[in-house]
Amino acid sequence: MPSSIVPQTNLPRALKPGDRIGIAAPASPFDGKSFEAGLGVLESMGFNPVVPEGLFEKNGFLAGTDRHRADQLTRLFTDPEIDGIICARGGYGSMRILPLLDADVLAKHPKVFVGFSDITALIGFLVQRCGMTVFHGPSVTTLGDGNLQTREHLMAALTRAEPLTLTAEAGRTIHSGRAQGPFLCGNLTLFCHLTGTPFQPDLKDRILLIEDRGEAPYRIDRMLTQMRMAGCFQGLAGLAVGAFTDCGSSRQINEIVADRLSGLDIPILAGFDAGHEGVNMTLPVGVPARLDTASKTLSFLNPAVR
């Protein structure tokens, strides 16, 4: 276990009622009805959602050209009238805009930023290249799905400067132990598709949480095999497993994780409420966390907002 906690240099400010939350669409176009429902939820939380011009662009499976999506996202960070950012949807396309983002510019404007699934590419970029603390949590189009716990967790995470502790109530220990390190969280498929690129996630000393959706068990095996072969898991401090939705049984996923990460001797704990089904907890990425299979907890050691 590393003795010192990596300092967080770039904490966003906590949101408060009336704050303006800019909506970003860095990946795929999205469904209007779910989007409206999600906006309604943000309003019911007391926020003021801001829909930028050009948000509804459509370019095949992308929400506009790469340049358009990169510029839109950059503008949300640099605009002083915008207090926080939430993504409309994942889908696909975030990784395409990474070469068009200027890490130095974004790093000067730390803001609450929320998304998941395809947005994993941006989460990794903002945390690793900009030293920012960001949030793995619901998108606008999933926020209206009626899950009240998801909403409550989002509200708490974005507004309270208090460290969070998650308990995997029905969690399954795949490898016992306790470890701590800066937290990273995202979609396995996306991490896998960044492997070998300049944007490959650096997992050394980190506590990693992975989730996925709609990938057959052999595909989960293939992704973990690639990442293991590529050395991605070297030095990883601990692994938390979130929801694997429509990926086969959780027993099978846990067996695959145990097999593909065998020999690493790090704590691995499955059963966290993060991902594409049920409760999608809002988790602070970049914040130091401790994973403990004895207490089945993932504890964040610092606040995620100031």
Next chain:
Amino acid sequence: MPSSIVPQTNLPRALKPGDRIGIAAPASPFDGKSFEAGLGVLESMGFNPVVPEGLFEKNGFLAGTDRHRADQLTRLFTDPEIDGIICARGGYGSMRILPLLDADVLAKHPKVFVGFSDITALIGFLVQRCGMTVFHGPSVTTLGDGNLQTREHLMAALTRAEPLTLTAEAGRTIHSGRAQGPFLCGNLTLFCHLTGTPFQPDLKDRILLIEDRGEAPYRIDRMLTQMRMAGCFQGLAGLAVGAFTDCGSSRQINEIVADRLSGLDIPILAGFDAGHEGVNMTLPVGVPARLDTASKTLSFLNPAVR
């Protein structure tokens, strides 16, 4: 265009009637009925298919443990009674056994080796690590599908020491030009899942042919994006596009290829008969080839067998 042709050091011997073809199952278990049909086709060609003990092992989505599959494959190469090798099926699992194969041992036993899809991982290994010439072509379980051209091409490729020329009759030029280099061929998904690993294909100066099946257009885009970002296409001499089955329209695939490889200024020609539908030509991997969009041809410059 490189002025010299990379020498082939490790040519297999051409097969002749009565030769013993060993069946390998380095990936997934397979369907008995298609397998029997394929064996019948090999027999009708005058070959003597050899089914090794343990071929029907099953370990979830794998045809036995990694050690079992690696040992079986190694034995087929080293056994002097076996004249050639054809894979029962792809599926998934070839990449898992790569670290268990001894390239020096295999390189001493060049033999006709045929497979495709998941077998791409082995094709890359045998060509790049062993300097062997191998064949991208049907597996036993696809050979019985009734496609007579696939069978005729397989027979010709394995038995005749004559260079082959392929014409993409209804081929579509994505970027015009002419180039030559050693030929590599395989499944895009597999190439993508080797990216960042020690088994990443070295595409420099090569003519590459890709095919795939059952991957949505945004996934094809994502794979090409990853490989481009990882630098895989740097120095690539030319690209041939085979069948993209159940991946959306060929027009859309061609557009994605054009977009993701834009700026490379290499010949790109789509419409070759290789992959998961229709005719699956048996193509010699490792042999120098010339891709010419004017004549819509992929011409092999040397024989693939001695």
